[in-house]
Amino acid sequence: xxxxxxxxxxxxxxxxxxxxxxxxxxxxxxxxxxxxxxxxxxxxxxxxxxxxxxxxxxxxxxxxxxxxxxxxxxxxxxxxxxxxxxxxxxxxxxxxxxxxxxxxxxxxxxxxxxxxxxxxxxxxxxxxxxxxxxx
Amino acid sequence: xxxxxxxxxxxxxxxxxxxxxxxxxxxxxxxxxxxxxxxxxxxxxxxxxxxxxxxxxxxxxxxxxxxxxxxxxxxxxxxxxxxxxxxxxxxxxxxxxxxxxxxxxxxxxxxxxxxxxxxxxxxxxxxxxxxxxxxxxxxxxxxxxxxxxxxxxxxxxxxxxxxxxxxxxxxxxxxxxxxxxxxxxxxxxxxxxxxxxxxxxxxxxxxxxxxxxxxxxxxxxxxxxxxxxxxxxxxxxxxxxxxxxxxxxxxxxxxxxxxxxxxxxxxxxxxxxxxxxxxxxxxxxxxxxxxxxxxxxxxxxxxxxxxxxxxxxxxxxxxxxxxxxxxxxxxxxxxxxxxxxxxxxxxxxxxxxxxxxxxxxxxxxxxxxxxxxxxxxxxxxxxxxxxxxxxxxxxxxxxxxxxxxxxxxxxxxxxxxxxxxxxxxxxxxxxxxxxxxxxxxxxxxxxxxxxxxxxxxxxxxxxxxxxxxxxx
Numbered sequence: 001x002x003x004x005x006x007x008x009x010x011x012x013x014x015x016x017x018x019x020x021x022x023x024x025x026x027x028x029x030x031x032x033x034x035x036x037x038x039x040x041x042x043x044x045x046x047x048x049x050x051x052x053x054x055x056x057x058x059x060x061x062x063x064x065x066x067x068x069x070x071x072x073x074x075x076x077x078x079x080x081x082x083x084x085x086x087x088x089x090x091x092x093x094x095x096x097x098x099x100x101x102x103x104x105x106x107x108x109x110x111x112x113x114x115x116x117x118x119x120x121x122x123x124x125x126x127x128x129x130x131x132x133x134x135x
Numbered sequence: 136x137x138x139x140x141x142x143x144x145x146x147x148x149x150x151x152x153x154x155x156x157x158x159x160x161x162x163x164x165x166x167x168x169x170x171x172x173x174x175x176x177x178x179x180x181x182x183x184x185x186x187x188x189x190x191x192x193x194x195x196x197x198x199x200x201x202x203x204x205x206x207x208x209x210x211x212x213x214x215x216x217x218x219x220x221x222x223x224x225x226x227x228x229x230x231x232x233x234x235x236x237x238x239x240x241x242x243x244x245x246x247x248x249x250x251x252x253x254x255x256x257x258x259x260x261x262x263x264x265x266x267x268x269x270x271x272x273x274x275x276x277x278x279x280x281x282x283x284x285x286x287x288x289x290x291x292x293x294x295x296x297x298x299x300x301x302x303x304x305x306x307x308x309x310x311x312x313x314x315x316x317x318x319x320x321x322x323x324x325x326x327x328x329x330x331x332x333x334x335x336x337x338x339x340x341x342x343x344x345x346x347x348x349x350x351x352x353x354x355x356x357x358x359x360x361x362x363x364x365x366x367x368x369x370x371x372x373x374x375x376x377x378x379x380x381x382x383x384x385x386x387x388x389x390x391x392x393x394x395x396x397x398x399x400x401x402x403x404x405x406x407x408x409x410x411x412x413x414x415x416x417x418x419x420x421x422x423x424x425x426x427x428x429x430x431x432x433x434x435x436x437x438x439x440x441x442x443x444x445x446x447x448x449x450x451x452x453x454x455x456x457x458x459x460x461x462x463x464x465x466x467x468x469x470x471x472x473x474x475x476x477x478x479x480x481x482x483x484x485x486x487x488x489x490x491x492x493x494x495x496x497x498x499x500x501x502x503x504x505x506x507x508x509x510x511x512x513x514x515x516x517x518x519x520x521x522x523x524x525x526x527x528x529x530x531x532x533x534x535x536x537x538x539x540x541x542x543x544x545x546x547x548x549x550x551x552x553x554x555x556x557x558x559x560x561x562x563x564x565x566x567x568x569x570x571x572x573x574x575x576x577x578x579x580x581x582x583x584x585x586x587x588x589x590x591x592x593x594x595x596x597x598x599x600x601x602x603x604x605x606x607x
Contacts, residue, residue, distance in 0.1 A: 007537040009174045009201040036265070038567075054387070057397070065379055072372040073322035075265060101265030107568040108333040109264040109607075111375040112227040115382065115397035116203030132203050134227045134375075135334055135538065 003031035012110075012133040013117070017126055021056075024120070024127035025063060025083045025092070032064055032113075032133060033078050036071075036106045041079035043097035050093045056120035059085070060129055063092055064113040070096075077101035110135050139177065145197075145586050149177065154395075155184040160192040162524065164586050167197050170535045170578055176206035182395040183211050188218025188404075190465055190472060194524055196479055197586040198533030198578060202226070204398030207478035207534075210527045212463060213404060215471050220409045221401035222385070222416070224475035226456040227378045229416055230423035231369035233480075233502040234302070234452040235513070236431060237355075240362040240442060242342040245602055246558070249340065252441055253560035253603035256338060259437045260430060262564045262607025263330025263371065270329045270429065277321055280328070281313040284421035285428035293432035301491055302452035303481065303499075306424040308417035315415040316373070317380050324373025324422055329429040333564070333607040335531075335572055336368040337504075338434065341511060341599040348596045351497045351515050355450055357597050364447060365511055365599070366430050367504050369456065374419035381412040404473045413458065420457060427452060450513075451491075451500035455480045455530035463525050472525070479527045482593045484518035501593045503584060506532045506577035507561075507569075508554055510600050512584045514593040528593030529584070532577035545570045554604070563606040572606065 003016040014031045018024030033041075051066060053059030063083075070076040080097040111134040119130050139161065142148050147168065149159035159180045163171060171177060176199045183205055184193035190212045199208030204223035213219055245252065261268050272280070280287045284307030288294055299306045331338060343361045346352045357363070370377075385400040388408055394400070402409040431449070439445045458475045465472075483490055483499045490499040498516035505511045509532070520526045536544075547566040550573050554561045563569050587593040 005539045007539055009176075009534050009537055011203060012538055058383075058386070061383070068372075069319050069323055069376065071265060072327070073319070073325075075267065075326075077265060102267075104265065105565060106265040106333070107565045108571070109262075111334075111372075112379050114203040114223075114227075115386070115391075115400070118397065134203060 002027040008132060012135050014131055016129045019126065021085050021127050022083045024129045025060060025085065026081050028060060028064060028129045028131055029067055029078060029081050032067065032110065035110060035133065035135065036108060037077065037104055041077055041104065042099040043079045044099045045076065047076060047096050048094065050091060052089065052091045054090060057115065057118045059090055059092055060120055061113050061115060061118070068110060068112070071101055075101045077104060108135055145590050149181060155181060156189050157184050157192050159184050159195065161195045162586065162590055163197045164582060166582055167578060167586065171195065171199055174201035176201045179204065179206040180209055182399060183209065185395055186219055186399065186401060188214040190214055196527070196529050198478065198529040198531055198583045200533045200535065202477065204396050205477045208529065209477050210475065210479045210525055212472040212474045212525045215404050215473060218404050218473060219401035220404045220413060220458055220473050221399060221475065222378045222381045222412055223398045223400060224477055225378065225416060225458050226477045227375045228369035228456055229374035229378060230420035230454045231456040232423055232427065232452060232454040233504055234366040234427045234431065235450040235502050236364040236447040237357060237450050238362045238364065239444070239446045242360045242362060244442065245340060245362055248441060249560040249603045252340065253562045253605060255437050256434065257562035257605045259433050260338060260605065261330045262333055263327045264333045264564065264607055267326030268329045272325060272328055274321065277325055278313045280425045281316060281418035281421055282311055283307055284424040288425050288428035288432065294428050298428065298431065298449045301449040302424060303454060306428065306452065308420045310414055311417035311421050312414035313418050315411045316377055316418050320373050320376035320380060323376045324371055327371040328426055329433060330371065331368045331430065331607050332371055333568060336607055338430070338605040339365045339601045340603040341365055341601050343597050344510065344600040345598040348594065351596045354494060354497050355500055355513065355596065356448065357513065363599060364434055365504060366427050368426060370419040370423035371426065373422050377415045377419045381415065384408060416458060420454065424452065451502060453480055453502055463521060474525050476527055478530045480530045482516035482520040482526050482528045484516050484520065501528060503529055503580065504531050505580035506574045507572050507604060508557060508559055508601060509574050509580055510598050512580070512598055513596045514584065514587060515596050517591050517594055519591040520593065523590060524592050528587045532580040532583060534576055535578050536576040538571045541571050541573060541576045545573050545575060559601050560603040569606065
């Protein structure tokens with residue numbers, strides 16, 4: 001399972017899983033975009049970016065937030081994503097594929113990522129990211 | 136929550152204990168309280184009671200439900216000397232707000248044309264989600280909007296001066312400073328001016344179904360069968376990013392080890408970071424005021440094509456996600472406080488200088504939207520709200536069901552049919568998204584406004600019923 005949505009009265013809460021930390025971040029991004037669009041998205045464009053955080057949760061927050069900024073400011077809707085995290089200096093490099101969001105009719109927008117109940121942990125040998133989104 | 140005790144009808148209290156600085160007060164009927172106890176909203180109000188410098192009590196209003204950090208439907212006031220300001224206590228959608236327009240139309244003018252009108256409004260007003268809007272503005276425009284609010288739109292021929300008179304703060308928070316708004320925030324908002332967004336935001340054509348208080352309704356310019364238009368939206372991506380930027384900055388600078396929830400990141404009100412957030416928040420509120428002014432213009436333009444003599448005047452425009460410096464009584468002494476309202480509407484009574492002169496004899500209008508297809512309400516502010524709720528009352532119906540449960544259990548076809556049966560024309564960008572906003576997902580708005588009225592923190596003036604709904 002890549003991710004699972006959990007009950008939350010106001011917002012969207014999910015757990016994303018991965019064999020590696022990288023994979024759990026990738027699946028977190030896919031979960032977030034699944035809230036907005038469930039159909040197939042073309043991979044006609046690609047963007048590279050890197051960010052630096054101070055702990056796992058902060059890095060996940062910054063990473064997902066950057067994807068929301070790209071959507072609102074550049075109309076970039078994510079289809080596929082490749083993440084590489086360097087734990088030593090808490091940095092993340094990513095290559096994101098996607099398409100112009102104007103070509104799709106989105107179900108809903110997402111206002112923001114939140115720190116509420118957020119965690120990034122290794123549980124029974126699997127990486128788990130828990131995120132609450134404000135929608 | 137066993138420790139919650141009933142003080143009197145509609146008032147419950149959680150006594151101060153452990154790390155709490157003040158008690159939690161819950162304003163709810165037994166019916167509404169039952170829903171609140173299903174999620175973590177009272178626990179969240181208790182977390183807020185632990186923040187430094189909080190005064191008197193941490194409040195959960197009758198429409199409260201679980202949010203992130205602060206509950207939604209919450210009010211918390213902090214001392215200017217040793218208290219904090221928290222972006223999470225305002226919410227990501229800074230100045231999410233409601234504007235009500237009264238028109239010169241009667242219900243009978245619109246009823247047969249509601250489908251056509253709904254479609255035309257949807258066409259002229261984009262949701263903006265993933266697509267942006269047709270209105271192209273420059274960065275220079277953006278700076279002027281952040282500083283001047285809705286005045287920018289008036290200067291650009293999108294409305295009249297009188298529109299501003301009937302908005303909270305005259306549609307401009309003067310402490311705004313664009314220099315504290317990041318480039319990322321501007322880049323998120325610059326394509327979104329004149330859009331409603333998604334989620335629970337909407338434009339509704341409604342009619343006045345019932346008047347509870349004839350004198351006050353008269354002063355607000357409302358009469359039975361009159362058509363009114365309600366706009367519910369906020370500061371779009373710009374405000375979301377301002378909130379996010381300052382949550383991160385406060386988390387970086389002050390850490391979160393002493394906080395019960397990392398999302399409660401905050402800074403002393405009078406600190407540099409606290410002041411910067413406040414000024415950026417005001418700028419985001421100005422973007423929201425301007426956005427609703429542009430929407431008002433687009434609505435006037437669109438409806439004039441159906442009704443050449445169409446006129447629409449602003450009844451009021453009021454925020455329900457905001458922090459403000461206001462004077463309130465604490466132990467009999469009037470002091471300035473930083474009042475956070477997250478999913479709560481200001482409820483100033485008669486005689487207050489902050490409200491338009493025309494309304495001064497009765498109090499400010501309070502605009503409470505219902506869930507999709509149900510009634511919305513106009514209430515009026517009271518003197519009693521000063522004592523009970525730092526002059527605040529509810530902001531809406533408040534959710535009871537999670538979005539995931541809504542998607543699992545409800546069908547969009549049923550919602551469409553329900554609307555058709557009620558003769559409400561519904562136009563929406565996404566019918567999948569619609570399920571998440573179905574009436575079943577929300578508390579009963581009638582019960583929410585009834586409790587507000589019984590507690591005298593916002594008195595009923597009129598009931599509005601929808602004829603056409605436009606969703607993002």
